[in-house]
Amino acid sequence: MSSNIFITGTSKGLGSGFADYYLGKEDKVYGLSRSSADQFGSEDNYQHIQADVSDFDQIKVKVKELLKDVEYLQLVILNAGILGEIKGITDASIDEMKEVMDINLWANKVIIDTLYEMKIKVNQIVVISSGASINGNKGWSGYSISKAAVNMLVKLYAVEYPETHYTALAPGLIDTGMQDYLCDVVDHEAFPSMTRLKEARGTDNMPTPKEAAKRIGDILPALLMTPNGSYEDVRKL
Template sequence: MGKTVLVTGASKGIGKAIVEYLCDSGADIKVLGIARSLQDLQDLKSKFGSKFSFLCADITDEVAVGEFLASQLDGIDAVIANAGVLSPVQGVAHADTAQWKSLFDINFFSVVSLVARVLPQLKESKQGDVILVSSGASTKPYYAWGAYGASKAALNHFAQTLAFEEPQVRTVAIAPGVVNTQMQDEIRDRLGPSNMTPEALKRFTDLHEKGELLDPEVPAAVYANLALKGISPDINGKYLRYNDAQLAEYS
């Protein structure tokens, strides 16, 4: 019997690359995608047919997400929580707490809600897996990234909590590195110049100018293989970077 994998933020960047990797893997698999970009989701559906089903909605829309999950006849074997936003990019001195709360709703609370909803199905699976897309910003500060970094640190702790509380489900939080996605475009062109110090922004502009940003397919392969192969017991509950030696079998 094949696997059913749920991917959030499935229409662009790393999420899209994860969907494509899973559907092209040759495995007996069904991929459920949730994202806001209808045309991109429809393109994936046209490409992969019955392997891919989708919901076009905001990940914080609990009613729409709940109805979509309830409509799926197959159980869910793995969740890849990829949806996330960087904005607001603002120093603490100028923090708009309403904007910080909105970010946390997307980056953290939507994940808690989703995982809580599908836990019964994950437990019924031969091995349920929860794969969380974290960030290097969860363990070190970047100027004006306080909201984003804190939300990703919360995800790391959520991985520990799940591993501790739910022995039938395995969980891991993985940072993808600095990836050539729409988020990097926004950092260089809009969010960074107006909100970050020149020194903080330089790291990202240098990586772009030198062609050193990762292709989305690189971390996507790690996330997808964690879902396909299952999270090993020795990394259950951990936070790791995509290229950590402990993830070598998933590269």
């Protein structure tokens, strides 16, 4: 039996991989992203809407439009996010970090609140976090802070809405376009954690988005057995 799956950030990277994975299982996929997802244009089971996730009013309107006929979602994957610039914490301005927080944290709150406002029953919500949320490596500034806040956001929703299972999930290293910046542009001497990323690129330790989406998708049902609201890392599951 097919399921209704709602995924953000489906135009590229891991979000696109997730959409491809669930469409391959003949599920009905509802995708939301800032740019178009033309790669799924011929898929009857894919419904997409474009929205700027930094525009909270627009997100609310677009989510309501996309899911207007949906009463139940088996799974929601809140994947859309941005990295921001790798720089020292004293060099990162509040405005820069606020932009990252708006997209990585508050946009997710707007989406979740809209689902509850629409009275859509949701079985499972997975918000994509990161190992950066607990590592505290030099240069990750706003990104690490936003993902650490995501972990707590998930925990709070799980306490207040226990009928839905929540997880903040670190997906591991993935070879997306972000790695072009991290591996080839960022100064590795100034920010040593980048060296590990470059060494992992092209190996099994950094799969493609489609490979990563399959690995993660295969284990998402098992997350229902983990504590509601917990932070999990795919590399430890």
